[in-house]
Amino acid sequence: MTKPHPTAIRNTDLPPNFRQIRLELARESGHPEGAAGIAYVFLAPLNADNKIDAELWKRHREACRVARQRPGEPDELGHLVERPGGAWAFKYDVAGDTPDEVGYHFGDEQFVAGEYVSIREDGAMHTFRVVGVHRL
Incomplete structure (x- = not known):
């Protein structure tokens, strides 16, 4: 079965x-030195405190996409989704039963280079470093 490709969204159509x-x-x-090849790249609206802006996310949720990167594997594409109770997760299989990768307290995290965030993958918590936050 072929996965559908996401609809193109122009950066100029999104809030600044x-x-x-x-x-x-x-x-x-x-991974005693960390691993640059094990990464997530995602789009999200941030508020003045560099936290995810839930109101803007609601209006532009289709644009809030993620690419899960692993060495030697094609990128897995999905979306940033808000779960019940305000938790945030990466969802790759919208119609299926693939488990979400949940960000630990993402709603409280500041997405600033050098900060650390945690993500639950396959039942285990892993720490990731924010290495880049760029305007579109």
């Missing part, structure tokens, strides 16, 4: 506080 955010795996067991 949309950012491209890159997260790379921080140091952990098995």
Whole structure:
């Protein structure tokens, strides 16, 4: 079965506080230096405190996309979604049963280069470093 390709969205159609955010795996067991190739790149609107702007997300949720990057694998494409209770997650299989990768307290995190965030993947929590936050 072929995965549908997302509809193109022009950067100029989005509010100016949309950012491209890159997260790379921080140091952990098995990766003592971290791993730049284990990464997430996603688009999200940020407020003045560099936190995810939930109101803008609601109006532009289709634009809030993620690419999950792993060495030797094609990027897995999905969306940033808000879950019940205000939690944020990356969802790759909107119509299926692939588990979401949940950001730990993403709603409270500041997405600023040098900060750290945690993501639950396959039942295990991993720490990622924010290495880039760029205007579109």
